[in-house]
Amino acid sequence: MSYIPIADQKEEMHDPHSFVAKYVWSMDHKVIAIQYGTIAVGVGLVALVLSALMRLQLGYPDTFAFIDPAEYYQYVTMHGMIMVVYMLTALFLGGFGNYLIPLQIGARDMVFPFLNMLSVWVYLLSVIILMASFFVSGGPTGAGWTLYPPQAITEGTPGADMGIVLMLASLAVFIVAFTMGGLNYVTTVLQARTRGMTLMRMPLSVWGIFVATILGLFAFPALFVSAIMMTFDKLLGTSFFMPAMVSIGETLEHTGGSPVLFQHLFWFFGHPEVYIVALPAFGLVSDVLSCHARKNIFGYRMMVWAIVAIGGLSFIVWAHHMYVSGMNPYFGFFFAFTTLIIAVPTAIKVYNWVLTLWEGNIRLTVPMLFACGFIFTFLHGGLTGIFLGNVTVDLPLSDTYFVIAHFHMVMGVSPVMVLFASIYHWFPKMSGKMFNVTLGKIHFWATFFGTYAIYLPMHYLGFLGVPRRYYSMGTTEFLPESANALNANITLAAIWVAVFQLVFIFNIIWSLWKGKKCDGNPWEATSLEWQTPENPPAHGNWGPELPTVYRWAYEYSVPGVKADFVPQNIAPEDVETVDGKPYVGHED
Amino acid sequence: MSFFKSIFEKPWNYQGDDPNYGGLEIGEGLHPKRIALRMFLAVVFVIFMLFIVAYFIRMELEDWSPMPESNLLWVNTLLLFICSVIMQWTRAAARKSLAQSVKYGMVAAGAFTLAFVYGQVSAWEEMNNAGYYLASNPANSFFYVLTGLHGLHILGGLWVWTRSTFKVLSGAEVKAVKLSVELCSVYWHFLLLVWLVIFALLSYT
């Protein structure tokens, strides 16, 4: 096996000098990662504000006249779509994927830097198109983030004229951006690993991002296809999804299309999308947990297999979102079965995270607090998923607040906990400065308690039968007064959480500006990104020579070694051992 | 080492002294562009597959009435097939560093591709003139969308083709364009394959 130094693309490495070339039209994966991250966080803040407005309406109906029903549905839709696609997907893959893949596998950059740069600008274009829909006549679409036809494109839904068209266009553009980035990530992981970096020596972050990218590449086409067909239905009068129907005031010319077909396509994308967000989170949190517990990740191989298994299974569970959609109800047997199977590898991941802490030596730093908080929130969200995945239990609970509470715990709060853990964990690497720990802790406690105060009671409103996507409950006989009071309290908790995110923003900005300088490996971590010659890493990452990898990324607290961590790139003869003999490794 | 074999390794164990251990197991020796193109074609394949699945589901509903077959499509198929053959021939010429042949091959392939696109547009016109409009039946809608999407992919390929052909014509060494010629030929074979599937689908349903 001969080593081909693709990772050492010297000819691609023209060092940029002007400000514009360095920070705007940059082809450096680290700058692109920050650009992706900044756009994603920015658009995420818009979605956060939208959610606060929604909560104001739900908690205090009839109080805020400036939120009318149309606007409410627009907030709901935009909040959902932005958070799932434009924030989480972009931040995990475009942000952390871009930053960590080359650094963790020991490459100088992505294999196609130009394509990478194009990806971020096309992503920005998709965000601009999406934001433009706030300013067109009729406003953005209010069809719900699932955009189900016929409702999404017929009169009677807010933004059914321009809003939905811009939404579909923006999604198509986003998919183009994602595909450009995704081809890059996959090829880089496959082809640009440095000497000694076998697949099984990669940190789980790379595994999570790698598998999620493959899911994205094969799942987004389903959204793309349905967006094309829906655009045709909307603009050119075809009937892919549009049945014969009597819309408000008139009989439409559509014939015989199938709205359920759209739902199948949408969820064929939509369910893997959950894992496109979750798998990178699984990977990143594994690395944070292992590093701060000073212990190898427990059952690394199981963790990799679980990621691959979950990725594969995620393509055959989609119709569990459609148990009550009016599809052939016999599908329910199959999809309930596959859905509950996916609980097994997911449970194994949870066990292994906790077992990583077991007999560890845990430093409860700010990133570790968020990572441990994630175990709690993800466990909760995962267990409520077992309710909804079981077709029978889904009957009373689907389309209620229980669903909202479940997916916010499992793919809202949990990935966001990982995002914060990761941002705090890698912030010293990205900026060369340390963040303010006190503010970080305040941020953690406010977010951890606040989000649970929002979503725990929400499950019970769902049990009671409160439906989702209701602008107000009006006079609903079965609702006790206490349920309305509870809803108001949930709103207070939501606003509390939103406000405390300002602490985070402030901490980041203040630390960038005035934070204490720190050395290149403040957490004493083993993986390659912490071993760069400069901090933050310079253009090209590795100085004159690429690192060579001698071991996996989890060599913490190794018996017989003086330090409690052995970086991946330290040659065996350079490792200080207790008995002075060279450190070679284990054999079990 | 295969992917599935490698994921059963125990990475914490001592794995020998070879400093070159690891590196590239998958697609050893494949240029990143080759890998990326294959991944991209897989993505495109999924897009067409999903359209075809949607086609079969939609076909079962009662308002479906199939379109008549246009003889022009047979001609177009032949054109695209010739394109593919020329591409393969050009690729072989590039491997042997025959600059002249590569030049002729690339230009000829481009010409036949444009002829194919023109033929497809004519087929659209023929159908439209015969009253088979886009929105009048789902079968028609699928015909226009599938052929249109396929056409767009051809045009996308022509963009890469233009760049390589321009290089060849401006006298670049064959070595410099060998990879692009190879990738173009893979892309054209793929598009021929996709077209054959679409054509079969449109003809037999």
Add this chain to the structure above:
Amino acid sequence: MAFVVAIIFLVIISIALQLFTPWYFQPIASNWTGIDSTINITMWVTGFVFIAVNMFLAYCVYKYRYNKDRRANYEPENKKLEIWLTGFTAIGVAALLTPGLFVWASFVNVPENAIEVEVVGQQWQWSYRYPGADGVLGTADNAYVTHENPMGINPADPFGQDDLVVEDKEMYLPLNQNVHLLMRSKDVLHDYTVAPFRVKMDMVPGSVSYMWLEPTKAGRYDILCEEHCGLGHFVMRGSVVVAEQAEYDAWLAEQTTFAETQAAAVGNAQAGAANYAVCSACHGANGEGNQALNAPKLAGQQDWYLRQQLKYYKTGVRGTNPDDTYGAQMAPMAATLVNDTVTSNVIAYIESLPDNPAPETVSGDLANGEALYNSTCSTCHGDDGTGRWKVHAPALAGMTDWYLVRQLQNFKSGVRGAHPEDQLGYQMTAMVTALADDDAINDVVAYINTLK
């Protein structure tokens, strides 16, 4: 340490909420107790895992907190433990799934003796159809939907003629009898949900979906739409009354058949002229309205709306609120229209009157009014304010503007629309929350004045 306390605290809070929650499933009113059992099993199993894993997490974080003199244990994996955990989880999951699948199997198979009832959804109303004496529902299709045949029943199908058509928010179901609910939609997706029944199903335009149940507890329950269906999703309400067989039969006997609705006498305008004499005293000879007498313009209003409101006045749905002075005056007048034929005649006469725009008396900020109108009102009342029969929205443009102002105020204050049977009024009361105050009302009415 704080983290350990926090985890234990949150687990205790979660358990306490589950044990003492005031918010839980409403008492079940159908045969689907199997669903509740499955939920209970799931709650026990997941609850156990939740507590066990979190306690272990808290234990680890406490026991293995950082100590610079201690080393973590080096253990890459533990095959035996992982196999045990996997097996254990798999068994737990199977235990959860199996009972669920049995219940689902009985849900998808409808018992033979179930009576068929059709539920039809549209933006944003429910309607229902019961098979007539022949016990068979006639075929139906959205293509047949017209003003006179709003449910789209096939007029040529003999089985459909005796079907009972219920164009009302309320439906009845017989107690302790299997019911096969067939569901259709006229426009977009809807979802028929009655929380105490536990089961629900989407209605999809172009196909018929189904579910079945046996109501086991008499009472009146809310029907909610639980699939997003556009602007009025949250006001798409209905109710179902589960009644003893005798009461159910009595209710069925009151309903009209499809054939009867089709044969309803066409109003005779000439005959109606005589009856209109009573109305003309206040509403004017040409139905132009009279502000001094607080009588709105009638000419140009849609016929079905006039019929609906007259019915409301006659049945006490409207005009009975103690604060509704003018409604109280109208109620006895409506009573003079003794039967449906007379009502139809009067309406036919009103439809024949010349429709001239009423004089403008309201002014306001047109730009604000336009924004408000287009955001909320135009969906049902139309961009041009002419009203739309399909969503039961009356004409606004060219009607008496001072009357619109008063009605909007009435909807806001609950003088109108608060009656439990006034489903359309309920929808208006929800929509007028978008109008903050009297200024906003004036703005929107001033804008409506420009639509003619």
